[in-house]
Amino acid sequence: MRNILILGATSAIAEATARRFAAAGARFYLVGRNADKLAAIAHDLEIRSSQAVYSESLDLDLLDQHPALLSRAEKALGGIDVALIAHGVLPDQQACQQSVPMTLAAIHTNALSVISLATLLANSFETRGQGVVVAIGSVAGDRGRASNYVYGAAKGMVGLFLQGLRNRLAGKNIQIVTIKPGFVDTPMTAAFEKKGLLWAQPDQIAQGIVTAVERRRDVIYLPWFWRWIMLVILHIPEGIFKRTKL
Amino acid sequence: MTRRTSPTSWGLYPSIQQRNLPLHQVADPLPTLAEPVLAFGNGRSYGDVCLNEDGDVLLTRGLDRFIAFDPATGILRAEAGVLLSEILALVVPQGWFLAVTPGTQFVTLGGAIANDVHGKNHHVAGSFAEHVRAFELLRSDGTRLCCGPEQNETWFRATVGGLGLTGLITWVEIQLQRIANPWIVAENRRFSNLDEFFALNDDYEARYPYTVSWIDCATAGRTLGRGIYMAGTHAPPGALIPAASPRRSLTIPLTPPISLVNTLSVRGFNWLYYHLPRPTRALTPYPAFFYPLDHLLEWNRLYGRRGFFQYQCVIPPASAHEALREILSRIAASGQGSMLAVLKRFGTRTSGGLLSFPRPGVTLALDFPNLGQKTRALLDRLDEVIRQADGAVYPAKDARMHGDSFRHYFPQWSQFTHFIDPHFSSSFWRRVMAE
Numbered sequence A: 001m002r003n004i005l006i007l008g009a010t011s012a013i014a015e016a017t018a019r020r021f022a023a024a025g026a027r028f029y030l031v032g033r034n035a036d037k038l039a040a041i042a043h044d045l046e047i048r049s050s051q052a053v054y055s056e057s058l059d060l061d062l063l064d065q066h067p068a069l070l071s072r073a074e075k076a077l078g079g080i081d082v083a084l085i086a087h088g089v090l091p092d093q094q095a096c097q098q099s100v101p102m103t104l105a106a107i108h109t110n111a112l113s114v115i116s117l118a119t120l121l122a123n124s125f126e127t128r129g130q131g132v133v134v135a136i137g138s139v140a141g142d143r144g145r146a147s148n149y150v151y152g153a154a155k156g157m158v159g160l161f162l163q164g165l166r167n168r169l170a171g172k173n174i175q176i177v178t179i180k181p182g183f184v185d186t187p188m189t190a191a192f193e194k195k196g197l198l199w200a201q202p203d204q205i206a207q208g209i210v211t212a213v214e215r216r217r218d219v220i221y222l223p224w225f226w227r228w229i230m231l232v233i234l235h236i237p238e239g240i241f242k243r244t245k246l
Numbered sequence B: 001m002t003r004r005t006s007p008t009s010w011g012l013y014p015s016i017q018q019r020n021l022p023l024h025q026v027a028d029p030l031p032t033l034a035e036p037v038l039a040f041g042n043g044r045s046y047g048d049v050c051l052n053e054d055g056d057v058l059l060t061r062g063l064d065r066f067i068a069f070d071p072a073t074g075i076l077r078a079e080a081g082v083l084l085s086e087i088l089a090l091v092v093p094q095g096w097f098l099a100v101t102p103g104t105q106f107v108t109l110g111g112a113i114a115n116d117v118h119g120k121n122h123h124v125a126g127s128f129a130e131h132v133r134a135f136e137l138l139r140s141d142g143t144r145l146c147c148g149p150e151q152n153e154t155w156f157r158a159t160v161g162g163l164g165l166t167g168l169i170t171w172v173e174i175q176l177q178r179i180a181n182p183w184i185v186a187e188n189r190r191f192s193n194l195d196e197f198f199a200l201n202d203d204y205e206a207r208y209p210y211t212v213s214w215i216d217c218a219t220a221g222r223t224l225g226r227g228i229y230m231a232g233t234h235a236p237p238g239a240l241i242p243a244a245s246p247r248r249s250l251t252i253p254l255t256p257p258i259s260l261v262n263t264l265s266v267r268g269f270n271w272l273y274y275h276l277p278r279p280t281r282a283l284t285p286y287p288a289f290f291y292p293l294d295h296l297l298e299w300n301r302l303y304g305r306r307g308f309f310q311y312q313c314v315i316p317p318a319s320a321h322e323a324l325r326e327i328l329s330r331i332a333a334s335g336q337g338s339m340l341a342v343l344k345r346f347g348t349r350t351s352g353g354l355l356s357f358p359r360p361g362v363t364l365a366l367d368f369p370n371l372g373q374k375t376r377a378l379l380d381r382l383d384e385v386i387r388q389a390d391g392a393v394y395p396a397k398d399a400r401m402h403g404d405s406f407r408h409y410f411p412q413w414s415q416f417t418h419f420i421d422p423h424f425s426s427s428f429w430r431r432v433m434a435e
């Protein structure tokens, strides 16, 4: 767990997770699309981990860049132990409903780019005989809802894809972890009223991610109670569910 | 982004409405400002210096990255929302310590500057700002000023102790002090009255960089001002370290409807605290020495929903003895004892902040459950003594002082007003400027 690649390293959840890994002396290769934000995070992690941190700014929507990106990261770190795929966008659902290009763009960022990265990483880990891929899905991916089904559909695709990958690589010392957070207080959810017990802080999610990697978990809801909330939601018959406003 | 909530300051009083605007990047411009704004650090001020009723507050805790640290020189640069506790966690293992620390480690760099906080070593090290090499001040017109003792020094002196009114501090560079050992050699001594305190103080100040005393406010007469003197110094290299038993934090889970701190519990606590046997000299982990209250997370809730008042004053050396006696007698006569009364002598170093509180003299910090008018009346009576003695009351811990008292205590206030950002304001400032 020494060499860590983070895709979408400017995410608040990813940054909190990186700090926890840094405290354990990890080495990083960070990728994000905003160079200033990325530099600030890289400096911070260098100080916290007392190790050089590699970083590179890249828009992860550019799928054709992925293979070269991953080989640069592998070369710089001398092998990747853990790859965390954290980037994502929360699109405006109302606007997406009226615009196919916006819908597909959100699915491109949230699902296709994740699938591209996960595939390349898994194949390279398979050759090496070890590695951990962690990707951040969402509870929104468990069931389609009027308020955010474009985002939810992409997250659902990621969840299903990782499930298949996990099945393919079982018994090969490769770990595929799906993280499903509930509501987290980050810039992504800046427009929400953040009151109440359902809101978690990025560091709570980070702690859950680190534990999930250490304990070799497959799918984990964070915080834990979402597992039970989603269990209930998944069992509501569609005939009833379609009339709800959740 | 547009949520109305009511974060509070540490005294849980006053309780108000303000809108929270969380900040995430130091390079970002300030959000569009419709209403007056104010930076809010970690809300460890007791009164209303960190509050902005019916306005907006910029939550700075999201600015929490380290920017540079040189383990050879002990110079650290970090974003303004970094907590002192986070700095200690990073630097103590590398042989460095904060040059000045207040009695809680849960304060931000920005907050430590805006109140120009002091610690147990004021008599040797002065206040926090004396160890600040530079910071960046972001004004509402978008200007970014790099300020330090030798650069934009008028802005430096206005912002140090400037109660957040001169703009947003985005990052800070401080000088740390070298330590050979994370442990503290601490010494405790009982004293049975104020005269004994002053005698002990001369002796201990000469021998220890950290000194502070707890005093019992519930007694009068011969034992007026009895208490415990506590002194400490960083342990030398290789001092034998006792096996550490990890301290667990305890959180007060809810706010009781009424204060659990009342006349009876104050008397009982003070008696017990004074008589409790304690080692005279011992090796102590630094958090237990500097931050005894941080162990009990959210202890402020013990005071109930009405909250409490802190009162910290400083009295110049010439009148210190007499004014202290008067203050303690007025408190004892009121029957409203203070659980945590802390006494310390400030040294003569000053940071030059226009509104900085620390100045030569003796400082006394007290807390009182909020009993409404009765408590306010007592504090007004204490203010009479402080004004007479030409002392001052600490804004970081205030929720009630009158405007004319404030202007008397901080005569440079009118010079300070030229540096206030036109879009910044606070509940405290409007209160003390209203009358």
Ligand SMILES: Cc1cc2nc3c(=O)[nH]c(=O)nc-3n(C[C@H](O)[C@H](O)[C@H](O)COP(=O)(O)OP(=O)(O)OC[C@H]3O[C@@H](n4cnc5c(N)ncnc54)[C@H](O)[C@@H]3O)c2cc1C
Residues within 6 Å of the ligand: B010, B038, B039, B040, B041, B042, B043, B044, B045, B046, B049, B050, B060, B080, B081, B101, B102, B103, B104, B106, B107, B108, B109, B110, B111, B112, B113, B114, B115, B116, B117, B118, B119, B120, B162, B163, B164, B165, B167, B168, B169, B170, B293, B396, B397
């Ligand atoms: C248990 C306890 C013990 C304490 N002991 C001491 C002590 O020994 N000595 C002492 O001096 N104080 C002491 N204090 C008070 C505390 O140190 C100060 O109130 C400190 O300023 C709180 O910092 P904060 O980050 O919580 O800021 P807040 O309380 O949130 O804000 C304080 C002020 O700083 C301003 N501010 C915050 N961040 C910025 C920024 N980035 N840019 C511009 N302005 C900003 C705010 O506008 C406000 O005016 C103690 C408090 C507690 C709860």
Ligand SMILES: NC(=O)c1ccc[n+]([C@@H]2O[C@H](COP(=O)([O-])OP(=O)(O)OC[C@H]3O[C@@H](n4cnc5c(N)ncnc54)[C@H](OP(=O)(O)O)[C@@H]3O)[C@@H](O)[C@H]2O)c1
Residues within 6 Å of the ligand: A008, A009, A010, A011, A012, A013, A014, A031, A032, A033, A034, A037, A058, A059, A060, A061, A086, A087, A088, A089, A109, A136, A137, A138, A139, A180, A181, A182, A183, A184, A185, A186, A187, A188, A189
């Ligand atoms: N917050 C929640 O409530 C919540 C709940 C469940 C799941 N999640 C998921 O958790 C993950 C992290 O989100 P967060 O909450 O930490 O929010 P965040 O801080 O807004 O992080 C999202 C990050 O993704 C980056 N990003 C977006 N598109 C990118 C691209 N094409 N290339 C490179 N980087 C890109 C963004 O970069 P910029 O900063 O440059 O825009 C941003 O830093 C996301 O996958 C999100 O869907 C969040």
